[in-house]
């Protein structure tokens with residue numbers, strides 16, 4: 536049973552069919568890359584999983600049970616966390632403040648339990664072997680892009696998310712920071728989280744993914760194990776929806792009808 540399973544998802548915006556009968560799955564312990572050209576439907580699919588868009592057709596199953604996602608809160612209750620590209624961190628708060636934002640711990644006398652929050656934030660970062668964030672009392676405004684990404688990912692761990700969707704986590708990062716964030720992505724999956732990595736960066740995808748799902752013009756061209764494809768084949772699928780003569784399941788029919 537997959538942690539996240541989408542079956543026959545359809546979503547239109549007026550006359551624009553953004554998603555058509557999309558199947559997709561993400562397993563606990565795996566990094567599942569979601570790739571596709573601009574406008575292929577990645578953001579729309581992510582927003583459907585996150586309860587931001589309501590699906591027109593199809594089903595979302597979490598641990599085998601069909602769920603109705605009407606709003607982001609529904610997704611959060613099911614353990615789905617989306618780490619958006621803009622990260623939605625508050626610059627004026629420190630690392631602790633951001634990791635607990637909206638879910639602050641209240642101690643006795645209804646004051647915020649700062650010590651407990653600080654300790655939990657520190658422990659979470661340590662458990663992920665994060666050494667790049669030196670002080671949890673540092674304001675987020677002063678963090679680098681990679682450090683900010685790290686804080687956003689660690690937040691999902693702190694809240695025991697079972698499905699974490701990362702939207703282009705390395706898009707704004709340099710080489711060294713990209714490596715650190717990819718290592719963190721791997722560790723997140725190794726903890727048993729089902730990680731979905733939305734990315735345009737083929738190097739990232741080939742380096743860290745266990746499974747690759749390719750959207751092409753709103754349809755799922757194919758979802759394959761990373762070990763079964765080469766980078767060239769993935770690029771071919773992204774650009775044409777076809778896998779050439781590779782005989783990958785599902786790819787031919789999509790390419791032919793697109």
Ligand SMILES: Nc1ncnc2c1ncn2[C@@H]1O[C@H](COP(=O)(O)OP(=O)(O)OP(=O)(O)O)[C@@H](O)[C@H]1O
Pocket residue numbers: 548551552553571572573574575576577578579580
């Ligand atoms: N709110 C909306 N209203 C109308 N059309 C939309 C809306 N959101 C997305 N679309 C359309 O749905 C299709 C899929 O867009 P989507 O943003 O999901 O693609 P994407 O794969 O995330 O692209 P990119 O990599 O460029 O971000 C596009 O044709 C887009 O124009």
